[in-house]
Amino acid sequence: MQTIINNILQDTMYYHNMPVFIYKINYPSFGTTCSKAAAQKINKHYTRAARAAEAFCRTELYNQTVKNLRYRQPDGPVQSYTFDVVYEITYNLGCITSLYIDTYRFMGGAHGETKRTSDTWDFHTGSAITLNDILQLSSISLHNLHQCIAQQIRERLTLSPGSYFDDYSSLLLDNFDLANFYLQDNKIVIYYQQYDIAPYSTGIPEFYFPLPSPISLLE
Structure with missing residues (x-):
């Protein structure tokens, strides 16, 4: 500790x-x-x-x-x-x-x-510790990760229209950075910088994923 x-x-x-x-x-x-x-x-x-x-x-x-x-x-x-x-x-x-x-x-x-x-x-x-150390990323799992982020954005847009740029789908790929993550409780938080995929008023967009149990092997 x-x-x-x-x-x-x-x-x-x-x-x-x-x-x-x-x-x-x-x-x-x-x-x-x-x-x-x-x-x-x-x-x-x-x-x-x-x-x-x-x-x-x-x-x-x-x-x-x-x-x-x-x-x-x-x-x-x-x-x-x-x-x-x-x-x-x-x-x-x-x-x-x-x-x-x-x-x-x-x-x-x-x-x-x-x-x-x-x-x-x-x-x-x-x-x-890198994101790959935790998730063991492959081209398929990385694609699935991007699809999950896009789904979270679609859900947010239903509650707050205009909170992401119209072309967010392509911007997700263009601005994705493996270094932009941190751990929190039982989840992984992946974030984008201001203006990467959303207007200033949205702040720093964060997306949440369950933290896999193998992380315990590192503790």
């Missing part, structure tokens, strides 16, 4: 004494009863990622913020841009932990954008 400590990198950055860019990066570190070496490997992964995100904020995003401010109307409002990273632990049983990370960026405009990533870890080895 894993214990989780939350870590934060954050700052408010100024331009001409005005707060113009705020970032807050949450990232986990793990303790485990499985393998300390594995936990150290996984912790280094998240520490490096968080520091890289902070460097990106302090250079590229801050410079972009300043550039945007220079082009605003002289008497126009000063808008603080933001970069936020949050994570959610969705499965933590035995030596397996699964989580997703949402990175939200607002750099002006009507609304910001959220990018989701996810990881499922084996704390015996410190290695990532």
Whole structure:
């Protein structure tokens, strides 16, 4: 079993004494009863990622913020841009932990954008568990998976017309990413990014499948 400590990198950055860019990066570190070496490997992964995100904020995003401010109307409002990273632990049983990370960026405009990533870890080895490790995917089973997602969309459209793009069937195939999954309770959650298959108002579409019993062999 894993214990989780939350870590934060954050700052408010100024331009001409005005707060113009705020970032807050949450990232986990793990303790485990499985393998300390594995936990150290996984912790280094998240520490490096968080520091890289902070460097990106302090250079590229801050410079972009300043550039945007220079082009605003002289008497126009000063808008603080933001970069936020949050994570959610969705499965933590035995030596397996699964989580997703949402990175939200607002750099002006009507609304910001959220990018989701996810990881499922084996704390015996410190290695990532893939969707293929769990489902043993073949061309036939992958086709069936896509058909199940399409069926879930059809059911949702009956309740909420317009919540997916009209050509969602082809977009499902074009934008499918084997890395876009996480575990939750007794199910696998497969997701698509914003705008991949649905308008902004739908958010990040998620689709649910029973978690096969062989996962217990990994715990």
